[in-house]
Amino acid sequence: MFKLSDSAIKSFDANGYLIVDSLLDTSKIPALHQAYDELFDGQFETGVKPDEVNWQFKDGDPSLTRQICNGWKSNRTIARIILDEDIGQAIGQLTGWTGVRVMIDNLIWKPKGAKSLGYHQDSAYLDWYTPNDLVTCWIALDETTAEGGTVEFIQGSHKWTESSPEGEFHAPKDYRLPMKNAAKANGITPVIDYVEVPAGGGSFHHGWTWHGSGKNSGKNHRRALVLHAMRADVEYNPEKLEQGIGPIYSRYKRLADNQIDENFFPIIWSKDGYRTPQLTQFLAG
Numbered sequence: 001m002f003k004l005s006d007s008a009i010k011s012f013d014a015n016g017y018l019i020v021d022s023l024l025d026t027s028k029i030p031a032l033h034q035a036y037d038e039l040f041d042g043q044f045e046t047g048v049k050p051d052e053v054n055w056q057f058k059d060g061d062p063s064l065t066r067q068i069c070n071g072w073k074s075n076r077t078i079a080r081i082i083l084d085e086d087i088g089q090a091i092g093q094l095t096g097w098t099g100v101r102v103m104i105d106n107l108i109w110k111p112k113g114a115k116s117l118g119y120h121q122d123s124a125y126l127d128w129y130t131p132n133d134l135v136t137c138w139i140a141l142d143e144t145t146a147e148g149g150t151v152e153f154i155q156g157s158h159k160w161t162e163s164s165p166e167g168e169f170h171a172p173k174d175y176r177l178p179m180k181n182a183a184k185a186n187g188i189t190p191v192i193d194y195v196e197v198p199a200g201g202g203s204f205h206h207g208w209t210w211h212g213s214g215k216n217s218g219k220n221h222r223r224a225l226v227l228h229a230m231r232a233d234v235e236y237n238p239e240k241l242e243q244g245i246g247p248i249y250s251r252y253k254r255l256a257d258n259q260i261d262e263n264f265f266p267i268i269w270s271k272d273g274y275r276t277p278q279l280t281q282f283l284a285g
């Protein structure tokens, strides 16, 4: 069982992130690498296509960081990590939420030489639900270094003003520019912290923490599996629906009400022991 100490929780509150050397049993990593090979090759074990496929071997730009969102729906090896109760419990401990739900996952693959991902605050993009709290668990599937383009966080930036979406996510000219603009607006000199961990280590970060990652100038692949989690008691935000929430997550909106369906946004941990019941059957295949 994955447990966080009181000082780890305090550090998350103060900095807006927490770096952890071990999140995942490393014996699981070769199968996860294999799952990445299959998903980026268009092989979907469950027959379901991920919600966002931004890169494939057959036609992907080799200079870009590869990305797929909601790979858990397509591959059970990925799903076993994304739907893991212990990770949900750790997020519950960090936030005090009584239940934790999957918002989306993100499969990131930055091979040697691949370009940066622009700095952003996740909650500026993922805001179609209410209450709009978000926490992310980022799991390294390779050893990570600053030179190798690991994810980087700005200390205390979850307390800065909330930004609006700005600039390119994939390969912007200056990947730190939106953060530098925000730091200036907040009158703060940013302090960068790099997630340098062994494979299987990683981090948790707050939805408003500024983060991004540079070019992979190292020698190795840099793969990461990311869970963006929300509270179990969220609903679609009627105000955001009026503005339009885009073609992907509006797909799962029920006609009758604003409830968020557990089939697509499962509850992975609750203080009272509840988990979306069908997950056991789904994971068994």
Ligand SMILES: O=C(O)CCC(=O)C(=O)O
Pocket (backbone or CB within 6 Å): 108, 117, 122, 136, 138, 150, 151, 211, 212, 213, 224, 226
């Ligand atoms: O892996 C990366 O470089 C960026 C990941 C990210 O943006 C996130 O975890 O929210």
